[in-house]
Every structure is written in structure tokens, then in C-alpha cells.
Amino acid sequence: MTNYWLMKSEPSEVSxxxxxxxxxxxxxxxxxxxxxxRNFMRDGMRIGDGVLFYHSSCAEPGIVGIARVASAAYPDPTQFDPQSPYFDxxxxxxxxxxxxxDVQMLQKTRxxxxxxxxxxxxxxxxxxxRRGSRLSITPVEPEHWQLILKKLGVNTPI
Structure with missing residues (x-):
């Protein structure tokens, strides 16, 4: 069964x-x-799952592309790099x-x-x-996925 996700990225980080x-x-x-x-990536995401690529912290936040999950979860190397802003x-x-x-872009959208x-x-x-929702990764219900694709005029096999 395919799952669907919304993944936020700041365009200044990864557009x-x-x-x-x-x-x-x-x-x-x-x-x-x-x-x-992290738990969504570890426990819920599977290779081939659909991704709504969302730009956040910008002038016009929104969904800007369709992607897919391209790998199983694995350790983020930035956590071990003292020079990284994500060092832990x-x-x-x-x-x-x-x-x-890993996330593979399939299509840029409006x-x-x-x-x-x-x-x-x-x-x-x-x-x-939802008010107060600040998570960078959230699940998307299949019916929401389909509605969003329709609004974007996208026809994808995911």
C-alpha cells in the first residue's frame, strides 16, 4: 500500500x-x-511513497512539486558533523x-x-x-493526495 507525505523544505535550504x-x-x-x-521516516515511509514537496518559510509557502520516497531511512550524517547547523x-x-x-523529484508544479x-x-x-502544526513531515490521506493532484492538474502513477 502506498502512503503519501507532505515534506517541507525552505527554498534557501533545498528548493x-x-x-x-x-x-x-x-x-x-x-x-x-x-x-x-523522524519516526514517520523510520516507521511509515516506504520506497515509492508519494511526496508533496512543500516550500516553507518563504514569501509564498505552498506545494511546488511531486516526488517519491527513494530510499529506506538511514542515519543523517549531518548529526555527526560539528560544522553542520544540524550537529547533535x-x-x-x-x-x-x-x-x-532520499527523495526523488518527479515533477515541478505551479x-x-x-x-x-x-x-x-x-x-x-x-x-x-492545523493551527500550531509545525512538523516538517506529515502524512497525507489518499483522498487529499488525489484532490491536490487534481488541483495541480497532475496525473502521476503514484
Whole structure:
């Protein structure tokens, strides 16, 4: 069974264009430092799952691309790098605290803005729209996935 996810990235960190320009249009989703988001990657994500690529902390937050999970979860190397803003001195290589998955961009889309998402009654239960929701990774219900693809005019086999 395919699962669906919304994954937030700041465009200054990794944009949809950066992901498309990466080898194989695939990027390592580094820097997740929230246990619930980490657990989604570890316990819920499977290779081939659908991903809504979401730009956050920018002038027009919104869904800007369709991607897929391209790897199983594995240790995020940035947790061990003292030069990284994601360094975690309490995490040890023999017992890593933080994980990542690789994400492969399939298609850049128009920006389906946060305002447009909020204006849709059918999407009112989307986790990213809940007050106080700050998670960088959230599950997306299959019916929400289909509605979003329809709004974007995207037809993908995921």
C-alpha cells in the first residue's frame, strides 16, 4: 500500500529546482530534528511513497512539486558533523538519533499556495493546515493526495 507525505523544505535550504538539478533528481532529506517527523521516516515511509514537496518559510509557502520516497531511512550524517547547523553532540555513530530518506523529484508544479489549500473545504483536515502544526513531515490521506493532484492538474502513477 502506498502512503503519501507532505515534506517541507525552505527554498534557501533545498528548493524544488535544487532537487531537480541533483543527480537523479534525488536529494537526501537532511536536518530533520523532530522525533515525530523522524519516526514517520523510520516507521511509515516506504520506497515509492508519494511526496508533496512543500516550500516553507518563504514569501509564498505552498506545494511546488511531486516526488517519491527513494530510499529506506538511514542515519543523517549531518548529526555527526560539528560544522553542520544540524550537529547533535548527543548523537553517536553507533546509536544515531536522527535519520533521513532520499527523495526523488518527479515533477515541478505551479505553487499551490497555503492560501489556496486553506480555501478548500475538502482539504480542511490536511495536517499542514492545523493551527500550531509545525512538523516538517506529515502524512497525507489518499483522498487529499488525489484532490491536490487534481488541483495541480497532475496525473502521476503514484
Amino acid at each position: 524544488v529546482d535544487d532537487a531537480l538539478a541533483a543527480p537523479g533528481a534525488t536529494v537526501a532529506w537532511t536536518g530533520v530534528r523532530n522525533y515525530q517527523a 553532540p548527543k548523537s553517536q555513530p553507533e546509536a544515531p538519533r536522527w535519520l533521513l530518506v 505553487n499551490l499556495t497555503l492560501a489556496e489549500l486553506r480555501a478548500s473545504d475538502e482539504l480542511r483536515e490536511l495536517i499542514v493546515l
